[in-house]
Amino acid sequence: MRLKFIEEKIAKGFMIIASLAVFAFVVNIIYTIFRRGIPALNWAMISQIPAGGYYNGGGGGILNAIVGSLYIVLGSTILGLLISIPVVFYLNVYLKKDSRLAYIARLAFDVLFGIPSIVYGAFAFTIMIYLGMHTSLGGGILVITLLIIPIFIRSMDEVAQQLPKDLLDSTYALGATKLETIKVVLRQIAPGIATATLLSVGRAIGDAAGVMFTAGFTDSIPTSLNQPAATLPLSVFFQLSSPNADVQDRAYSAALILIFIVLVISILGRLITNYFSKHKI
Amino acid sequence: MKSYPYQNPSRATWAEDYSFLNNDINNEDGQAFNKSYLKVKDLNLYIHKAHILKNVNLEIPDKKVTCIIGPSGCGKSTLLKTFNRLIDDTEGIKYEGSILVDDTDIFDKKTEITDIRKKMGLLSQRPCPLPMSIYDNIAFGCKMHGERNRKKLNQIVEEQLKAVGLWEEVKNRLNSPASKLSIGQQQRLCLARGLAVEPEFILADEATSALDPISSKHIEELFVKLKQDYTIILVTHTLRQALRIADHVIFMYLGEVIEAGPADEIFNNPKQELTRKYLEGAFS
Numbered sequence: 001m002r003l004k005f006i007e008e009k010i011a012k013g014f015m016i017i018a019s020l021a022v023f024a025f026v027v028n029i030i031y032t033i034f035r036r037g038i039p040a041l042n043w044a045m046i047s048q049i050p051a052g053g054y055y056n057g058g059g060g061g062i063l064n065a066i067v068g069s070l071y072i073v074l075g076s077t078i079l080g081l082l083i084s085i086p087v088v089f090y091l092n093v094y095l096k097k098d099s100r101l102a103y104i105a106r107l108a109f110d111v112l113f114g115i116p117s118i119v120y121g122a123f124a125f126t127i128m129i130y131l132g133m134h135t136s137l138g139g140g141i142l143v144i145t146l147l148i149i150p151i152f153i154r155s156m157d158e159v160a161q162q163l164p165k166d167l168l169d170s171t172y173a174l175g176a177t178k179l180e181t182i183k184v185v186l187r188q189i190a191p192g193i194a195t196a197t198l199l200s201v202g203r204a205i206g207d208a209a210g211v212m213f214t215a216g217f218t219d220s221i222p223t224s225l226n227q228p229a230a231t232l233p234l235s236v237f238f239q240l241s242s243p244n245a246d247v248q249d250r251a252y253s254a255a256l257i258l259i260f261i262v263l264v265i266s267i268l269g270r271l272i273t274n275y276f277s278k279h280k281i
Numbered sequence: 282m283k284s285y286p287y288q289n290p291s292r293a294t295w296a297e298d299y300s301f302l303n304n305d306i307n308n309e310d311g312q313a314f315n316k317s318y319l320k321v322k323d324l325n326l327y328i329h330k331a332h333i334l335k336n337v338n339l340e341i342p343d344k345k346v347t348c349i350i351g352p353s354g355c356g357k358s359t360l361l362k363t364f365n366r367l368i369d370d371t372e373g374i375k376y377e378g379s380i381l382v383d384d385t386d387i388f389d390k391k392t393e394i395t396d397i398r399k400k401m402g403l404l405s406q407r408p409c410p411l412p413m414s415i416y417d418n419i420a421f422g423c424k425m426h427g428e429r430n431r432k433k434l435n436q437i438v439e440e441q442l443k444a445v446g447l448w449e450e451v452k453n454r455l456n457s458p459a460s461k462l463s464i465g466q467q468q469r470l471c472l473a474r475g476l477a478v479e480p481e482f483i484l485a486d487e488a489t490s491a492l493d494p495i496s497s498k499h500i501e502e503l504f505v506k507l508k509q510d511y512t513i514i515l516v517t518h519t520l521r522q523a524l525r526i527a528d529h530v531i532f533m534y535l536g537e538v539i540e541a542g543p544a545d546e547i548f549n550n551p552k553q554e555l556t557r558k559y560l561e562g563a564f565s
Contacts, residue, residue, distance in 0.1 A: 096370065096372050097372070098372055164409065166405045166406075166409040167409050167411070167412075169367050169403065169405065169409075170409045170411070170471065170474075171411065172365075172398055173365060173367065173398050173401065173402065173403030173484075174398070174399065174421070174422040174425065174474070174475070174478050175395040175396070175398045175422065175425065175426065176395070176398075176425055177395055180425055184411050184412060184413075184421075187411075187413060188412045278458050279412040279413050279414065279458045279459070279460065280412050280460065
């Protein structure tokens with residue numbers, strides 16, 4: 001057999017091994033979470049807030065953390081979209097292809113992308129102290145928004161940069177101003193917006209370090225932006241820190257709930273994406 | 282008289298193929314040429330330091346098909362995109378001179394760029410439908426210009442789809458995505474979309490080069506039909522196409538207009554040596 005075919009076989013072998021390794025890893029994580037989480041999972045977990053002594057094996061559930069996480073994800077996703085869509089639109093429609101400002105802005109977003117969430121948390125905490133804010137739901141939403149904006153912008157921008165020049169030209173040729181092309185642009189990059197949202201939601205719901213300083217933790221459900229809010233990752237953390245094995249198992253149930261929420265959001269996201277991208281050219 | 286390749290009888294089957302056009306370029310009465318809507322005066326265009334269009338002076342006759350021909354990179358498309366100022370978005374662009382549409386200078390600061398563009402329907406090389414339904418593709422422009430009445434919109438959509446012969450093919454699936462249409466249908470949809478905002482000109486930038494022969498034929502037929510109501514300016518690489526449908530021809534070379542005039546004059550009796558050589562196929 002010729003050498004290049006042997007090379008091909010070896011390379012293909014490596015690819016299969018690498019793929020299997022990743023797959024085995026995922027299966028292992030899910031298996032562990034299910035094995036320890038399922039027995040501890042019950043209706044009270046998702047329908048009640050922690051009762052007294054919950055972290056020492058007492059009754060109750062983690063509704064506080066579920067609701068807190070959903071509030072933060074929802075709030076920061078909406079805020080994030082409101083801020084990043086105009087940025088992406090400006091970068092791709094108003095600025096010319098080889099604009100210096102666009103280059104610098106993209107570089108800045110790349111840098112922001114790489115900043116760990118604990119740094120955002122610390123930064124936001126300093127500002128909150130300066131403003132005299134307490135740890136609160138509002139603070140949590142703010143810091144998570146900061147965290148996901150670079151994700152939003154960079155992943156939408158990747159798609160928006162592929163906008164066909166002809167498409168914009170065709171729209172201008174109908175007498176559209178740059179602003180009036182937004183309807184066309186948004187529809188064309190809709191799949192990008194959906195992907196960006198999924199990535200951001202995943203990051204937002206799983207972040208523990210950013211919200212630790214800013215949203216705090218509480219056993220009750222926040223009723224206003226000024227009250228502290230619990231989050232699922234922190235709930236997992238506190239339960240895992242317990243010496244009590246039953247409470248540790250509950251941490252796995254909480255992780256299971258977290259994964260389930262992400263899964264539901266992902267599937268919903270896919271459906272919505274398919275709906276909006278049916279017109280993409 | 283010397284025989285040019287495109288006059289070679291063995292190659293002249295196109296004349297039979299396209300006899301349906303029945304619009305002999307030679308039977309112009311020549312009077313309409315006197316009136317012209319679009320005038321280019323001393324136009325010079327630079328991109329950074331490069332001199333792209335050199336001292337262009339032109340008159341485009343009203344309600345005729347004008348073909349701009351010339352070798353690649355001679356500035357045909359640039360000139361076309363200057364007419365509706367799409368060229369504005371290019372980095373380092375600078376122009377001198379004027380282009381008069383209806384005696385309004387399109388470079389004038391007081392002229393609203395959207396008005397200019399609304400007057401000029403654009404048909405690009407590859408069809409580029411908007412990412413929306415067939416219906417919305419046509420209605421988009423009208424809605425943008427303030428038409429909200431549903432009945433009126435329905436009427437416009439039907440009218441324009443009929444004008445490009447697409448109505449029968451799509452009337453039962455107006456709400457399906459435009460991207461699902463065949464490429465030839467897409468190009469006709471784009472034409473209809475342009476017509477819906479009531480332009481006076483149609484600018485076509487090699488509008489048939491990405492299409493199959495049947496679809497190109499469709500588009501050519503449409504141009505001939507539409508010239509009753511619109512002034513059509515067509516950039517083309519295909520000399521035969523120019524020969525088939527042009528009333529007026531502009532030959533450009535390296536950013537200059539070498540020769541412009543009625544089609545039969547340019548094709549049968551070019552005054553410039555360069556034009557003659559290009560038509561003979563000495564260079565392309």
